[in-house]
Amino acid sequence: MGDVAMTVPVLIALTRTYPNLEITVVSRPFFAPFFEPLERVHFFGADVKGRYKGAVGLYKLYKDLQPGRFTAIADLHNVIRSNVLRSFFRLRGSESAQIDKGRAEKKALTREIDKDFRALKSTHARYAEVFKKLGYPVQLTGNEFLPKQPITDSIREHIGHEPYKWLGVAPFAAHAGKHYPLELIDVVLSQLNRESYKIILFGGGEEETQKLQSFADKYPNCVSVAGTFSFAEELALISHLDAMLAMDSGNGHLAALFGIPVVTIWGMTHPYLGFTPYGQPPENQLLADREQFPAIPTSVYGNKVPAGYEKAMYSIKPQQVVDCIKTVLA
Incomplete structure (x- = not known):
């Protein structure tokens, strides 16, 4: 949940910087409320334990997304599922970019012997890098917040x-x-x-x-x-x-x-x-x-x-x- 939540400030910066950009977020249906307040950000709930389970399910997801609508694919997850889904888009010639999670750096920081103890790049900055690779650089200024939501x-x-x-x-x-x-x-x-x-x-x-x-x-x-x-x-x-x-x-x-x-x-x-x-x-x-x-x-x-x-x-x-x-x- 935290990883998904951390995409929101970057998407806010992205929509502020590029007012003509339309974005579709693909994630588990449970996370839809994160994105409802965002202008020009649409949400597609992917039930990866039901209709979209396994490689065949991911191909269904690819088709259901209507791939021709997209000019670029940003993989902010870099796991097996997102790699498979991104490969379908790449086969049709879609431009794509993927997050560098810094796995080697994190391994060096968490090992007990010869630990490389230094501050690594924030996850928010890693997300922003993906959009920069696609030609949409953004600057995170520290005021990318959602408005208060009405309570019942x-x-x-x-x-x-x-x-x-x-x-x-x-x-x-x-x-x-x-x-x-x-x-x-x-x-x-x-x-x-x-x-x-x-x-x-x-x-x-x-x-x-x-x-x-x-x-x-x-x-x-x-x-x-x-x-x-x-x-x-x-x-x-x-x-x-x-x-x-x-x-x-x-x-x-x-x-x-x-x-x-x-x-x-x-x-x-x-x-x-x-x-x-x-x-x-x-x-x-x-x-x-x-x-x-x-x-x-x-x-x-x-x-x-x-x-x-x-x-x-x-x-x-x-x-x-x-x-x-x-x-x-x-």
Whole structure:
């Protein structure tokens, strides 16, 4: 989800720079709400587990896209599916360009021995490079944000009507190496609950929903929206936050789409890999102590936790998190 969300600022820059350009985004149907506010950006939902499954399915996708309509193909994914789909367009003579994910650089940054510890190009810049190859260079200025989305009365009733600032908290990520321990999240929430903040908890799945609800039951200023609203409604709610606390995960990128300040907690990953939420300053990035844990970043996705690194997240103290959030919300 984060990778898809990070395309949005680049597409905003692209449509602002080239007012006659029409763009079709092909992605999973779930991601359609990202692109609905964008002018001259159309969305084609590709169910790659149904009609468009496998090589035959991808050929159906190619035909359903009506390939003659396109003058250029931008592959922002560079995986097997996008390579196959792009090959169909190339066979008909369509111009195309593909993202360079910098896999060798990232491998050098994440290896434990002889680590090449330096900041790599951001994913946003890598996306922009693809369009430059196609003859559409863009400049990212840091103000490519979506407008706030209207929220429903049911959302407002669920959140409450107190005159509080709205703080989103998304404590989960796809891999354990990116989770801030829940016992430390508990300490953070206990302190933030004393402030005039409405703390809105985000997550998904049965287990996450239960854990978030337990926090909401424990702290009067907390409310969980896990499993309550549609993705489009959640996105609209996020657009009205005053700040978001997230892991190196999708929710941080969602908030950044709207220019919301995002405080990000990093464990086995690191901002140097290029996945910092768009427009967020270094002081909003809270990092595990590399003097104690020099192998960080251990992987691109946070799925590798070396022996002895299980407690790396504990080097980020709850008070650091609370102080950073208070500074942002002030």
